[in-house]
Amino acid sequence: MTPEFALQYLINALSLGSLYALMALGMAIVFGVLRLVNLAYGELIMVAGYTLFVLNDSPLPWLVLAAIAVAMAMLASALTERIAFRPVRVNSLNAMLITSFAVSTLLQNSALLLVSPRTRAVNVPGVLSENLAIGGFTVSMSNILTILVSLALLFGLNLLLRRTTLGIALRAAADDFPMTRMLGVRADRVIATAFAISGLLAGVVALFWVARIGSVTPTIGAGPLLIALIATVIGGMSGLSGAIVGGYLLGALNVGMQLLLPQGLLDYRDAFTFAIVILVLLVRPQGLIAGRFAARVA
């Protein structure tokens, strides 16, 4: 393997892994406080994607459009929490799980009805299709930006969760929600914050995901939802670091498959990736980072 090839692989893996990590984190942050696997998570990506499609002809600079798309994903996340999850929260976890499935179906069908079942092209800013030459190497701008933006987001989120009282309350709620409330922290506030952060992550993921594909469909969220689920499970569901580790690992696996598999088998890349995931879980059913939910999961 030449150095150039190795660097290329590393950047591809880091870039895809960053996206996967953000996807997984957005799912894990809600799971942490509510123990809810939010099946409508992928639709937040869809909402941001269609926002970009609707704004295709807008004269505004792309960064502004991107901010609007992210804001829409956050809004969708906060609204689904307020309208769909909060009323059933006191009933049971199963009620919430089914509700999240219903919300997912509802949002997908809205896109089918209001836009179209067909693929819709989305304008991608030129900078994302440029290449960058560093030394003798050529790397794609899209990959570099994905990595940089993801790292910045992870860094900012870490700061929020460690330095602000609300962030600390969010982590405390993942440890012991009733106790957090007994200290005076409002449950609604913590949960709404978790959903807003989840929406923010989904929105940013959507920007890069849609840019990679160049289009949006009503089912665009299905892939990211599956990835987020698998990454959190192999990461260990032990908290947020597990999701990040799982995301990067899945990204590296995926890019590795692309590299190692012979041409004829490339179509089955996902099957190979998931086979490895199953192997990992056979050896470590608690996930790579065993945490406090391990006993519950097992």
Add this chain to the structure above:
Amino acid sequence: MLTVTGVEARYGAIVALREVSLTVDEGELVALVGSNGAGKSTTLAVIAGLHRATRGSAAFEGTSLLARAPEDVARLGISLVPENRGIFPTLTVAENLRLGSYLRRDGAAAVRRDLDGLFERFPVLGQRRNQPAGTLSGGEQQQLAIARALIGKPRLLMLDEPSLGLAPTLVDRVFELVAELHRAGVTILLVEQNVRRTLEVADRAYLLRTGRMEASGKPSDLRSLVDIESVYLGGGPTASAASSATAASAPGEVPG
């Protein structure tokens, strides 16, 4: 200050509390004793808003407590240190304490001062302030749980089995601490299985048995009754050894 009247509570079809009534006056140290499963913890859970009562009433300084969310009960100045201690294992000691002062509105300087006072009283918490609370020993976790409640300056402090699962010397320390807080004027509702020790420090006590108030009064009045029932109530060395075994199996627990 606190008045609980005729409270009934259920877990599904099982009736945990049949008719529980009690009062706590300002500055008092009131004990609630009884055997395992008598309903002591459930009584505290009902007051704290964690468990719904199916009948009866509870009020704190005239404000009804039933049907109130835990965070709203906390905002009235009621603090519960639960049986499992309820510390946040992945948060540092300092972060646990920071959340304890979540409802304080008298400024960071005052909180800072109180925190220094707590670190003086519990030096180990000061030394380990940047460690995850889950790495503390059982006794240290209990200190943290009590310190976290105190930093919030509660008007009523409810302690659920603070001596559970601790080594005998630490049990002494806990009871000394409770007596000390009482002398300092903190109103305390104490739930304990260690009946003899509890009756030594309490102003008044209630004896709970299978969800009913069996007796109440001054510790001296209850003592004779408790001796007769000591077979059920435990409180001797055997019983506390058994309870520490239960505590050790709880997740994240390090036996004292």
